[in-house]
Amino acid sequence: MLQIQNVSKNFEGVRAVDDVTFTVENNEIHGLIGPNGAGKTTMINLISGLLSVSSGEIIIDDVPIHKMAAEARARLGIARTFQNLRLFRNLSVRRNIEVAEIHARDKGASDPALIEDAIDRFGLRSSLEEAPGSLPYGQMRRLEIVRALALRPKVLMLDEPAAGMNSEETGALFENLTWLRERHPCAIVLIEHDLTFIMSACEKLTVMNMGSLLASGLPQDVTKNQEVINAYLGQGNKDQQERNK
Numbered sequence: 001m002l003q004i005q006n007v008s009k010n011f012e013g014v015r016a017v018d019d020v021t022f023t024v025e026n027n028e029i030h031g032l033i034g035p036n037g038a039g040k041t042t043m044i045n046l047i048s049g050l051l052s053v054s055s056g057e058i059i060i061d062d063v064p065i066h067k068m069a070a071e072a073r074a075r076l077g078i079a080r081t082f083q084n085l086r087l088f089r090n091l092s093v094r095r096n097i098e099v100a101e102i103h104a105r106d107k108g109a110s111d112p113a114l115i116e117d118a119i120d121r122f123g124l125r126s127s128l129e130e131a132p133g134s135l136p137y138g139q140m141r142r143l144e145i146v147r148a149l150a151l152r153p154k155v156l157m158l159d160e161p162a163a164g165m166n167s168e169e170t171g172a173l174f175e176n177l178t179w180l181r182e183r184h185p186c187a188i189v190l191i192e193h194d195l196t197f198i199m200s201a202c203e204k205l206t207v208m209n210m211g212s213l214l215a216s217g218l219p220q221d222v223t224k225n226q227e228v229i230n231a232y233l234g235q236g237n238k239d240q241q242e243r244n245k
């Protein structure tokens with residue numbers, strides 16, 4: 001459904017993304033992993049339209065979107081959260097969510113019951129009238145997810161959603177993402193460093209390193225790939241690899 005075809009991005013002197021090709025299918029949870037600086041956030045910026053590609057194509061449901069403005073891509077169903085949170089600081093938690101809901105309503109896709117359920121699931125009910133800046137970090141991250149969900153996306157991209165969360169919060173997040181996808185079928189692209197989280201959550205994995213694609217496919221195949229092991233999994237994760245054999 002979402003096709004990334006030979007996509008590259010150059011910043012002066014840096015090839016942040018180098019000829020990357022992979023596909024995200026309908027309704028799959030797709031992990032995007034790799035060491036720091038691999039180009040993961042840049043890839044999400046290219047898909048969401050925050051950055052434009054230097055070359056290559058991005059296609060959703062057969063529609064090329066890589067030349068569209070971010071707004072237009074959002075209307076086509078691409079939503080994302082940010083590694084460095086970007087909430088509307090002057091609006092209440094509820095208003096942050098409503099801003100996204102208005103967009104969904106415009107395209108006839110608003111589902112107030114879904115959002116009310118998500119507010120409960122993601123633990124935001126008691127903070128609805130607060131300013132986002134006053135929330136604990138984990139809650140701000142969860143607000144970003146609910147706000148993105150309120151757009152009723154086809155593709156939901158989450159950039160390190162568990163960063164700054166403790167292991168209990170991370171566990172709950174995993175359960176909530178599973179719930180979210182059942183309640184609102186969509187593809188989820190998940191950038192995450194916690195391999196336990198990734199291996200239990202993701203049906204497909206794409207691994208990047210220094211801008212390049214190392215592997216893309218089923219987790220059990222990708223984690224056996226020698227280049228992936230050398231670049232990312234390393235010695236510390238031998239146990240994980242044993243289990244995946």
Ligand SMILES: Nc1ncnc2c1ncn2[C@@H]1O[C@H](COP(=O)(O)OP(=O)(O)O)[C@@H](O)[C@H]1O
Pocket residue numbers: 011012014015016034035036037038039040041042043
């Ligand atoms: N706006 C930018 N200008 C210049 N270089 C950038 C910019 N954004 C990212 N980069 C560089 O691109 C590379 C990939 O970064 P990034 O996509 O953030 O990696 P990741 O999310 O995998 O850690 C890094 O070398 C980074 O310094």
Ligand SMILES: [Mg+2]
Pocket residue numbers: 040041042083
């Ligand atoms: Mg990043």
